[in-house]
Amino acid sequence: MNEQDFLAAYDPRDYPAIAVTVDVVALTIRDGALHLLLIRRGEQPYAGHWALPGGFVRPDEDLAGAARRELAEETGLGDDRLGRVHLEQLASYGAPERDPRMRIVSVAHLAFAPDLPDAAAGTDADEAVWLPVSGLANRELAFDHRQIVADGLERARSKLEYTPLATRFLGPEFTIGELRSVYETVWGQPLHAGNFHRKVLSVPGFVESTGASTERGGSRGGPRARLYRAGDAQLLHPALLRPAREEAVR
Amino acid sequence: MNEQDFLAAYDPRDYPAIAVTVDVVALTIRDGALHLLLIRRGEQPYAGHWALPGGFVRPDEDLAGAARRELAEETGLGDDRLGRVHLEQLASYGAPERDPRMRIVSVAHLAFAPDLPDAAAGTDADEAVWLPVSGLANRELAFDHRQIVADGLERARSKLEYTPLATRFLGPEFTIGELRSVYETVWGQPLHAGNFHRKVLSVPGFVESTGASTERGGSRGGPRARLYRAGDAQLLHPALLRPAREEAVR
DNA sequence: TAAATAGTGTCTGTCAGACAGTATGTA
DNA sequence: TACATACTGTCTGACAGACACTATTTA
Numbered sequence: 195m196n197e198q199d200f201l202a203a204y205d206p207r208d209y210p211a212i213a214v215t216v217d218v219v220a221l222t223i224r225d226g227a228l229h230l231l232l233i234r235r236g237e238q239p240y241a242g243h244w245a246l247p248g249g250f251v252r253p254d255e256d257l258a259g260a261a262r263r264e265l266a267e268e269t270g271l272g273d274d275r276l277g278r279v280h281l282e283q284l285a286s287y288g289a290p291e292r293d294p295r296m297r298i299v300s301v302a303h304l305a306f307a308p309d310l311p312d313a314a315a316g317t318d319a320d321e322a323v324w325l326p327v328s329g330l331a332n333r334e335l336a337f338d339h340r341q342i343v344a345d346g347l348e349r350a351r352s353k354l355e356y357t358p359l360a361t362r363f364l365g366p367e368f369t370i371g372e373l374r375s376v377y378e379t380v381w382g383q384p385l386h387a388g389n390f391h392r393k394v395l396s397v398p399g400f401v402e403s404t405g406a407s408t409e410r411g412g413s414r415g416g417p418r419a420r421l422y423r424a425g426d427a428q429l430l431h432p433a434l435l436r437p438a439r440e441e442a443v444r
Numbered sequence: 445m446n447e448q449d450f451l452a453a454y455d456p457r458d459y460p461a462i463a464v465t466v467d468v469v470a471l472t473i474r475d476g477a478l479h480l481l482l483i484r485r486g487e488q489p490y491a492g493h494w495a496l497p498g499g500f501v502r503p504d505e506d507l508a509g510a511a512r513r514e515l516a517e518e519t520g521l522g523d524d525r526l527g528r529v530h531l532e533q534l535a536s537y538g539a540p541e542r543d544p545r546m547r548i549v550s551v552a553h554l555a556f557a558p559d560l561p562d563a564a565a566g567t568d569a570d571e572a573v574w575l576p577v578s579g580l581a582n583r584e585l586a587f588d589h590r591q592i593v594a595d596g597l598e599r600a601r602s603k604l605e606y607t608p609l610a611t612r613f614l615g616p617e618f619t620i621g622e623l624r625s626v627y628e629t630v631w632g633q634p635l636h637a638g639n640f641h642r643k644v645l646s647v648p649g650f651v652e653s654t655g656a657s658t659e660r661g662g663s664r665g666g667p668r669a670r671l672y673r674a675g676d677a678q679l680l681h682p683a684l685l686r687p688a689r690e691e692a693v694r
Numbered sequence: 695t696a697a698a699t700a701g702t703g704t705c706t707g708t709c710a711g712a713c714a715g716t717a718t719g720t721a
Numbered sequence: 722t723a724c725a726t727a728c729t730g731t732c733t734g735a736c737a738g739a740c741a742c743t744a745t746t747t748a
């Protein structure tokens with residue numbers, strides 16, 4: 195029996211209810227460390243645990259719209275100021291027992307944001323905090339959110355290889371060194387500065403020069419760096435591949 | 445307001461119902477052409493149109509389980525004989541108006557199958573047919589299934605680059621030429637036989653030799669080819685990249 | 695002045711793709 | 722015999738990574 199036969203035979207209100215939510219794995223970089231937007235749960239189950247921001251999909255909005263709304267609410271930024279934030283669908287999670295109270299299918303999304311101010315206190319989002327990803331190993335996350343975060347992180351690392359989305363972690367203008375820092379932070383390993391520099395400039399459409407340079411050199415010395423902005427490429431070709439990961443192959 | 449607040453405040457039965465279904469983009473190769481499993485719709489809306497196999501997610505099964513069940517039903521194969529079929533989640537589709545009757549979020553899946561017999565007549569699946577993908581341009585598909593198929597095809601093409609899943613379109617033993625034919629069919633372009641041969645054998649864990657050869661040479665001549673089976677690699681490294689696609693970059 | 699960083703030049707090994715060539719089959 | 726196919730050898734250009742080097746700026 196297929197979808198259509200079911201629809202003809204069943205009144206939707208009679209069918210076992212499955213609620214649909216969105217959850218957002220929102221990443222940013224602060225102080226050279228990858229941070230994740232989390233919310234402290236106040237109620238059971240998982241009271242006191244951290245959870246991903248998320249909520250029900252409303253009748254009039256699509257999945258990406260719901261995710262964008264949740265992100266806007268939790269960052270306190272407002273939908274309009276989310277312009278430079280990248281948002282994409284990650285995957286859906288629907289194990290029957292993933293929420294002990296009822297059947298919920300969550301469509302997880304992944305967001306890359308530049309360093310945003312903490313949500314203003316007093317808003318609906320005053321419980322939302324950016325926490326370093328490195329500290330997550332010791333914390334328990336609610337529901338299956340640990341798996342969702344793990345999938346989001348792997349997707350993020352992969353996306354940096356093939357797309358110019360690393361620029362979404364930065365402001366509108368940036369140096370090659372700042373861009374390299376994004377890669378090093380997300381991939382968790384140092385890259386060769388000289389090779390990275392030459393590589394980035396050789397990929398068509400990745401970055402374009404603004405003609406300007408930074409006002410000052412680095413805080414610990416060095417020349418003033420040229421400034422770039424994101425180019426028009428949607429895919430990096432050739433890609434910036436991560437250093438070989440033997441463990442991932444087999 | 446987040447997911448948990450909603451759950452505390454709402455009885456699920458009161459909340460606007462969203463039905464959750466799975467749809468399956470099942471691909472196979474027949475007669476050197478890529479084929480897609482489709483079902484002819486008998487009822488409105490989209491009566492007479494072709495649609496992806498799919499159906500409601502049941503209370504006790506997870507998303508992948510629902511997709512596997514649907515695939516088993518429509519191919520008439522039975523869950524146990526789906527062993528060599530690759531199944532993965534593709535993406536979720538939830539635009540409010542994607543189904544004119546009610547709000548449905550569909551979690552689409554992607555399947556790679558070896559050439560399967562047509563579903564036996566008289567089963568529940570006697571309306572399911574493998575149709576050549578090349579003929580889809582002229583046909584109207586139901587709902588947003590054209591987009592889902594397009595996304596599935598692109599995912600399939602991409603997966604062949606980085607994973608050994610091309611072998612899932614073949615039987616347990618195959619020749620390098622047959623494997624090359626899978627790539628040529630899915631990517632839609634001829635590959636250099638000699639270079640492909642050397643490349644495949646050079647990727648660790650992609651294929652392993654059975655020691656045997658085909659009984660006869662090709663139908664139009666040539667030596668007997670050695671037989672291989674899938675190796676233990678999960679990822680191809682280095683990858684088999686598609687010939688450069690300029691149009692995809694910008 | 696010492697140290698750090700930006701940016702460039704050069705070398706080497708790997709790999710994809712082009713091309714050629716041999717061996718082994720079928721019709 | 723003509724032709725197709727399997728498989729291998731070799732060359733070239735693209736590219737990643739290692740290393741070296743200069744110039745510029747900060748503390």
